[in-house]
Amino acid sequence: MTRILVIAKNTFRENVRDKVLYNLILFAFIIIFSSLLIGQLSLGNGVKIILDLGLASISIFGMVIAVFLGIGLVYKELDKRTIYALLAKPIRRHEFILGKYLGLLYTLFINVAVMTAGLELALLYHGETGWSVFLHLLPAVFLIFLSLSLVTALALLFSTFSTPALSALFTFFLWVVGHFGRDLLQFGEISKSVSVQWICTGIYYVIPNLSIFKIMGSRHIIESLSFYQPIDPSVFASAFLYCVLYSAAILSLSIAIFLRRDFK
DSSP: OOHHHHHHHHHHHHTOOHHHHHHHHHHHHHHHHHHHHHHHEEEEEEHHHHHHHHHHHHHHHHHHHHHHHHTTHHHHHHHHTTTHHHSSSSOOHHHHHHHHHHHHHHHHHHHHHHHHHHHHHHHHHHHHSHHHHHHHHHHHHHHHHHHHHHHHHHHHHTTTSSHHHHHHHHHHHHHHTTTTTHHHHHHHHHHHHHHHHHHHHHHHSSSSSSGGGGGOOOOHHHHHHHHOOOOOOHHHHHHHHHHHHHHHHEEEEEEEEHHHOOOO
């Protein structure tokens, strides 16, 4: 466990040194604070617009960070040939994969926290004060972070056997398709062909169901603030369990592929 944490710490340090990371965060901040201007032009919907653009910015730019850094976690070590020095040490291959994954998760956590603070500042500037807004914002950000954790596992999986360009393409494709999993399942249900129904059902259970993390949107936050609706903990429990199980399966597959690779 100590070796995994050491690899995770070194991975976090490498990610922090990446200048592109800061550019992405800066661009996300620009979009978040530009929502203030759009919110001022709206009639009574300023908070919703700020929340919509803010949460979308956290989700999209978080995904870009996860993909951009995730696809190079293994390939960068292979390209620089530092993998040989690492594996020559008493480090097992599964520890290397898990350490890289935890290091990137910590990087994402810090970046999501920074962007959430920026969104909170935008809301405060708009006049939304008090802990109630912040406490209702956290569940939505938590679900976004869970989805990013799953995307990170996918990016790491593809990086174990593919080039960065193809890994980015595969990860982005699954990220897009994962948001329309329920639509694919409904398409299979209304189809008259049994084979199409089986194919759609199979794809639905294989691809990541990212729509499960979109339950807590800006509309839900505003309604909770307006009507003091309690947050259902079962929503987060099911999303957390799904993220843990699916990510564990993806990481197990990544480790199995990495174990079979010959670096000679």
